Amino acid sequence: MTVTSTLSGDGSELQVVIKGRFDFSSHQDFRGTYENLPQKPSRYIIDMQDTAYLDSSALGMLLLLRDYAGGDNSDIQIINTSADVKRILTISNFEQLFSIS
Numbered sequence: 001m002t003v004t005s006t007l008s009g010d011g012s013e014l015q016v017v018i019k020g021r022f023d024f025s026s027h028q029d030f031r032g033t034y035e036n037l038p039q040k041p042s043r044y045i046i047d048m049q050d051t052a053y054l055d056s057s058a059l060g061m062l063l064l065l066r067d068y069a070g071g072d073n074s075d076i077q078i079i080n081t082s083a084d085v086k087r088i089l090t091i092s093n094f095e096q097l098f099s100i101s
Contacts, residue, residue: 001018001019001020001022001023001026002017002018002019002020002029003016003017003018003019003026003029003030003033004016004019004033005017005033005034007037007041008041011038011039011041012041012042012043013041013042013043013044013045014033014034014037014041014043014045015044015045015047016030016033016034016044016045016046016047017047017049017050018030018046018047018048018051019051020050020051020052020053021051021052021053021054022048022051022053022055022058022061023053023054023055023057023058024055024057026058026061027057027061030061030065031061031064034065034068034069035068040068041069042075043076043077044065044074044075044076044077045076045077045079046062046065046076046077046078046079047079047080048078048079048080048081048082048085049079049080051081051082051085052082053084053085054085054088059088059089059092059094062076062094062098063097066097066098076098076099077098077100077101078094078098078100078101079100080101081101086100
């Protein structure tokens with residue numbers, strides 16, 4: 001599992017790429033992508049193109065990001081989900097909290 005991130009030039013958008021299993025072992029790396037920035041981005045993109053699996057702790061980490069980013073006012077997109085990952089997010093009703101594609 002790897003978690004990498006890229007901040008836009010103006011600092012307004014953070015893209016986080018998750019490869020492999022997204023589970024509790026990713027917790028520190030995932031939080032580190034957004035908590036240690038000089039300014040809080042206004043938009044977050046979570047790219048799950050190469051995410052093979054996610055568990056309940058990954059769902060919790062996404063909720064923590066949502067709270068950090070402003071809750072109902074947050075702008076978070078989860079993109080490039082596989083059918084299996086999208087099914088888990090849908091069963092968990094995350095489409096009501098995030099933009100998922």
